[in-house]
Amino acid sequence: MTPAARPVTPPDGSRRAALLVPGGGLVSARVAWRHSLRFRLALTYSLLALVLILLTSLGVVTLLLSRMDQQFTDRLNERADTLAEAFTGVQRGLGRTAGSASAYTMLIDAEGVVYATSPILREFNDAPFPFGTQGQVTVQDTSVRAVQRPVGDFGTLWVGLPEVDLIAARQSALSALLLALIVAPLLLLLTGWWVGRRALSGLEHAANLADRIDPTRSLATLPLPAQEDEVHRLLTAINRLLVRIEDGQAREKQLLGQIVHELGAPLTVLKASLQRAEERTNDPEVQRASLVADELTFTTQDLMQLARGELEMKLAWHYIPARTLRGRVDRLVPGTTFEGDWTGGILCDPDRLTQALRNLTANARRAAGTDGTVTVTLTETPEWLTFTVRDSGPGLPPELGEQIFQPFVSGAGSSGLGLSVSRQIALMHGGTLTGENHPEGGALFTLAIPGAALGDDSDEPDEVEETDLLNEPPLPARS
Template sequence: MTRHVALSTARVAWRHSLRFRLALVYSLVALAITTLSGLVVITLLLGSMDRQFDARLNERADVLADQFTNLSKGLGQRPPAITGFTVLVDAQNRVALSSNGLNLAPGEPFPQLNEYRLPVQGTRVRAVTRKAGGFGTLWVGLPEDDLIAARESAMRALLLSALITPALMLLLGWWVGRRALAGLGQAADLADRIDPTRSLATLPLPQREDEVHRLLAAINRLLVRIEAGQAREKQLLGQIVHELGAPLTVLKASLNRAAERTGDVEVGRAALVADELTFTTQDLMQLARGQLEMKMVWHYIPARTLLGRLDRLVPGTRFEGDWSGGILCDPDRLTQALRNLLANARRAAGPDGTVSLTLEDTPEQVRFVVQDSGPGLPPELGERIFEPFISGSGSSGLGLSVSRQIAVMHGGNLTGSNQGGGAQFVLSLPSATLGDDQDDDLEETESAEVSTPAAAHR
């Protein structure tokens, strides 16, 4: 029950959720596409701007060089004025003319003639050279400040988009994934609430026939097959137990009579084995029926009546505690649960070990403490020791599962641990008290309890 509640209330951590992973993948893909497309666009844009800048620079240099080369066009006129970053260098690589902003004196050497990118007065300049007829070589430069600013702006825009786009895509992907997978989450919640001991219910299908619809439809078909398989297994198990029950009952009675008549130890041991098999078939029958199909028959019985039953079923048990009170329970079921615990304890302790059953009666609950001197519970099994067919002592593995089931049906619980060198099981039931006007009917209640079919069978 606790495990079922934990499953039904569990929620997937955000970092493990499918929609987060989808949103993350969507964001990473968007980041890759945005970055790649941005780089391509910026590369093309900057390349175009760079070509336009070179075209403008070459055009300017060609115009100036043509004016110095074709002097016939301006015969009788002075050479054109030098403007901007322009230098006319003679054959000895000395400055003949320069623009005003360069502050170069005529006759001064000009070593930057063959440099095409250089800082001039704190400004990045790109330059070209042209032959200026008989005047020498013309050096023309244009500042790259606007081009550099455009390149930096484009890279900032790319970086900003690379930061903002994934965040927006992550939020958008999370929201879209939450809406798209809402049906799957609701189906998971409904599946957590399915009780396998009842008839398995199918999951509601979404209206849109998408992948979620297909998955849930497949799960529903699987649930139908599981339910059919469980029904067949229960039916087969019930038939097997029914076929074994009657012969075992006859065999046990015959062996008990033979043991009483002959006093043979081997016959008595065989009678105990038959008794063990009888209780195993009862455990199998309870497993086949399931907890919800079992009916509880409540009686208020003296604790000593329960002690007498258990003493006959599991001889060699040491009974401790106060057995003078009464217990509200289903006597047959409670006897079955305690008998399973004592039989397991005797099997673990061995013929020379000790097994004790202590009754602790408090106003809140009644506790049955079974202690043995055996090796204790295997630590690697933990709570799995209460699952069907899980055993650490060589038994069928049904006793503890059935005993806990019976305790839960009484409103109590069954726990196990290692105490004092051996295993200790505590079966707790809610305490119940009777008023004074009901004490006189206690003997009649006990008679009614003994006359139940299950008790007669035992």
């Protein structure tokens, strides 16, 4: 019988499994906007464009204002020349008025007294000329730019032109420049973001596909975009790398399989010989050698598990008494203390679960030493069976963290395969395996698997054989 299918949540409340999808793949995570490549590209593009726009706009506005100022000066000089010619040329308008009612003109005699003005400047008539040689003055709260021309016997002609229109045009140009400097960065940032998103869409799609690649399965190449640009070259290089990785993994698995196969037959003969010698002589040295043979057997099984991979491991489910599992672990790792309630039953693959617990307790015994303690505690809830393995050793190296569950990573001088295989077995049972340091010292590993869900469901007609409940599966665990 197989366990009832149902969603499970680890008993420690961990959300680590939320990153996994059925089949072992990883859920692709979105990159934070502030770390996004397209955001950085858009921001860089916007800043560069803003600097260019600022420099260009300043140049254009400066040139525009300079031209306007030059046109204003030319217009003033033209008016002054025209009026001066009218006063000095007898044939060209002697006695012609000095301008319209809004004109700014004054005639100044040799003594510096104004004796004739346009109507708007009537207040300065018969008074000393107040402006001297100033080229820009204020008349009746109006900024006026002025020039002077000699007009023969008439004295000096002073001509002014109000700068109201010029000032308004200058303010309008500066306001437009300021508005452009405020609006342009926002438009450039949005445009850059959109362009970057379109340009990098192929790379983002490839990243999402790469996130879903399961390294324990056959690696798949990434689809290439139609346009042969930098993204196409990058994905092509990644595909070549994936092919090399897959070839390397295949060779490693083949080599491991050959090694295990070559070691399997001699170890089987050696174990059988040591067991017969132990039964005949009861010699402690023979018993120690038999334990070493068991250690080598389980190491070869770990290597075979690594070579086969998770997908090739098949579980043979049986419902066994918990005391049977305890007896197997006790014989494999002598000196282990068992606590908790071991009177119930466990639905599992006995060989694989024995292998996982044996790896945990063997590592604990290695860390605690011959004089230390290793304690295995079983607690049961309606949903979970939880095994905790605690030792009195120095604890887990804090710098390793989750790396201790990776193959060939070890903090205690072992092969580094046991914890990796044990976690793999726990995951195949639908459970979890975590490790931490106990507050009172030593390492603490927690292996949790779903509890048995046995019932009389009509859609599961297979029944558990009585021999599965009472008889002990062969020991040690099969490869």
